[in-house]
Amino acid sequence: MSGKKQNLPRYRQVYEILRKHIVNGVYQEGDMLPSENDLCQTNGITRPTVRLALDQLVKDGFIKKQKGKGSIVCAQPKGIGILSVAGTTSAIGKENLKTKILVGPVIRKWDDPFMFPLSDVEKESGCIYMERVRLVNNKPLFYDITFLPNINLPRFTSRKFENRSLFDILRRSYQVEVTGGEQSLKAITAKGKICQHLDVQEGDPVLHLERKINTNRIDFSFYSTLFCNTIEHALFGIF
Amino acid sequence: MSGKKQNLPRYRQVYEILRKHIVNGVYQEGDMLPSENDLCQTNGITRPTVRLALDQLVKDGFIKKQKGKGSIVCAQPKGIGILSVAGTTSAIGKENLKTKILVGPVIRKWDDPFMFPLSDVEKESGCIYMERVRLVNNKPLFYDITFLPNINLPRFTSRKFENRSLFDILRRSYQVEVTGGEQSLKAITAKGKICQHLDVQEGDPVLHLERKINTNRIDFSFYSTLFCNTIEHALFGIF
DNA sequence: CATTTCAACTTGTATTTACAAGTAAAGTTA
DNA sequence: TAACTTTACTTGTAAATACAAGTTGAAATG
Known part of the structure; x- marks a missing residue:
């Protein structure tokens, strides 16, 4: 365990963690992710870095963000996502x-x-x-x-x-x-x-x-x- | 003239300027965009802001970036780009x-x-x-x-x-x-x-x-x- | 001349700080 | 109670700074 990819940049590591949590149902559709400041604390990084991770999640369709509110987990698509970056x-x-x-x-x-x-x-x-x-x-x-x-x-x-x-x-x-x-x-x-x-x-x-x-x-x-x-x-x- | 969208954030303004330059052929396929530091100076902004604009251009397929080298203008697609964010x-x-x-x-x-x-x-x-x-x-x-x-x-x-x-x-x-x-x-x-x-x-x-x-x-x-x-x-x- | 080394430049990553603007809930007032 | 105000929290934008790491061409070396 914990033998994660140590060479990846930290924003990528945080992205992977959150992505897995969403895929595995730790966060479900409609749930709010922790706020950016919370994610800073729990991961020991700063907001720009957290935001890089969240931007990637938005781009991949896992979350949507709303100003003043937070990051909302999206429904995971049922179809075959071959049109995105994935084999x-x-x-x-x-x-x-x-x-x-x-x-x-x-x-x-x-x-x-x-x-x-x-x-x-x-x-x-x-x-x-x-x-x-x-x-x-x-x-x-x-x-x-x-x-x-x-x-x-x-x-x-x-x-x-x-x-x-x-x-x-x-x-x-x-x-x-x-x-x-x-x-x-x-x-x-x-x-x-x-x-x-x-x-x-x-x-x-x-x-x-x-x-x-x-x-x-x-x-x-x-x-x-x-x-x-x-x-x-x-x-x-x-x- | 110059009656641009003044309410847009600056990174969006810079994005629009560069996008138009690429579309209009000011920068052509294979050309290098000015470096991020150059773009900072010419637009009176800082690197994080320039990078937001460039990130958007990458996402929209107008440029690709190479570490240590710069931003390279991509060929503009001939087909119909209805699969992206565009009417x-x-x-x-x-x-x-x-x-x-x-x-x-x-x-x-x-x-x-x-x-x-x-x-x-x-x-x-x-x-x-x-x-x-x-x-x-x-x-x-x-x-x-x-x-x-x-x-x-x-x-x-x-x-x-x-x-x-x-x-x-x-x-x-x-x-x-x-x-x-x-x-x-x-x-x-x-x-x-x-x-x-x-x-x-x-x-x-x-x-x-x-x-x-x-x-x-x-x-x-x-x-x-x-x-x-x-x-x-x-x-x-x-x- | 050919090769290596180095310096200058590029983008990538990350921190720190600050304020603007939207949301929501608590508190205040009528 | 109902409507308004305040307050705390959220994300959005932006600056200034620093160092890592890849690229390139000039300078030094053999």
């Missing part, structure tokens, strides 16, 4: 999520043209390619094609991704943290491989996301094309 | 956007059940209902059904919405600022009214968004069901 695993919860590897990871050349503009360094270093299907309650929901630049990722192709989170592997094995990204989004109708992998009929509606995912390494981004069966589970996001 | 008008640009009113605004009762949980106050006060189609280059792209609680919105139903922005009217006439919201998202196939209003064939893929939009009035939110024809224009967002 599929953390968006759904590990319990019901399984991952089936279809292809890779293998090293190959980048598609040309690619869905996002690539730097010269990215082009030269080649591409680590994966195809995965994510299943929720044993029903395929996401068909995910991932492209990573082959930069500073030793032994990546020999790692096991079966039922493991890509984001976790990047963070734990390579100290790569996802910080954000951009995505484009459209509705399409299923055909071919998509029908097969998502177990839907030809002509069924499917959500198509193309994402560029940025990390704490300033010139390391990776890319993902995602097909989602949203018939039963809508995607959820805050803005 | 359709500002997401597309006024030039090519037209609005056709199909219904309303009229006062009626809330649907029961409604797509989001409603407070008692909202239920009692009734609902202002509108249906609009937004056209880009004279092609219908959004079929937007809007629900507003009938609270403190005098003469709302007699206002002209033809080719005007709902967000603008709320801000200018009622001092209501949109601060964020939540949305759920799924792909569907078009049928019935949707085909008609979006000018698509039955069975064509359509994006369906359901949004709760929060404002600076703590218990005033409004709601929108949006059907988007994404065949030609994908939606774009950052996270």
Whole structure:
């Protein structure tokens, strides 16, 4: 116990503590969080630092703040929060999520043209390619094609991704943290491989996301094309 | 000129200035913004204030920051940024956007059940209902059904919405600022009214968004069901 | 010339202090 | 009791300061 992440800045530590308390129901929807001054005392930090933590919680949709009153805990979304900074695993919860590897990871050349503009360094270093299907309650929901630049990722192709989170592997094995990204989004109708992998009929509606995912390494981004069966589970996001 | 918004906090003013400079191309993609200390001097403020402005620019995807280096201007997205805090008008640009009113605004009762949980106050006060189609280059792209609680919105139903922005009217006439919201998202196939209003064939893929939009009035939110024809224009967002 | 070291500059984190402005409840007054 | 005022507490904004840590280019060194 108490073996927390000691290298994280304190505002991040406080954020993690409060986030866990909300997720675990210590604070429930509609509850007030302790005031900023209280949080200063209990954590031994000052208001600007507390406010950094709270700002992050607001941004992630866990609380809303009201001037003169305090921080109010929000309802936790029921849908799948894939539109925010979170991998599929953390968006759904590990319990019901399984991952089936279809292809890779293998090293190959980048598609040309690619869905996002690539730097010269990215082009030269080649591409680590994966195809995965994510299943929720044993029903395929996401068909995910991932492209990573082959930069500073030793032994990546020999790692096991079966039922493991890509984001976790990047963070734990390579100290790569996802910080954000951009995505484009459209509705399409299923055909071919998509029908097969998502177990839907030809002509069924499917959500198509193309994402560029940025990390704490300033010139390391990776890319993902995602097909989602949203018939039963809508995607959820805050803005 | 210079008759700017004087009541806005200074970090917001600086944000607006920098945002406009980026949008207007004074700073272009890849350019460095002046350093935080420079911005302090030129604006007569201190670093924490400058950093608030820059944080907002990061959040909105205009810049990215690199420790030890500076603030780098990002490419401005080509798609339609409806997934962020912006009305359709500002997401597309006024030039090519037209609005056709199909219904309303009229006062009626809330649907029961409604797509989001409603407070008692909202239920009692009734609902202002509108249906609009937004056209880009004279092609219908959004079929937007809007629900507003009938609270403190005098003469709302007699206002002209033809080719005007709902967000603008709320801000200018009622001092209501949109601060964020939540949305759920799924792909569907078009049928019935949707085909008609979006000018698509039955069975064509359509994006369906359901949004709760929060404002600076703590218990005033409004709601929108949006059907988007994404065949030609994908939606774009950052996270 | 090539390499290393260093100094100057950048953003990141954190403290301390101060006041403005909104909320809510206790207390006061009619 | 009902309405108003005060008071305490809350978040919002802002300044001044300090040091850590990453980046870059100039200066010193081999």
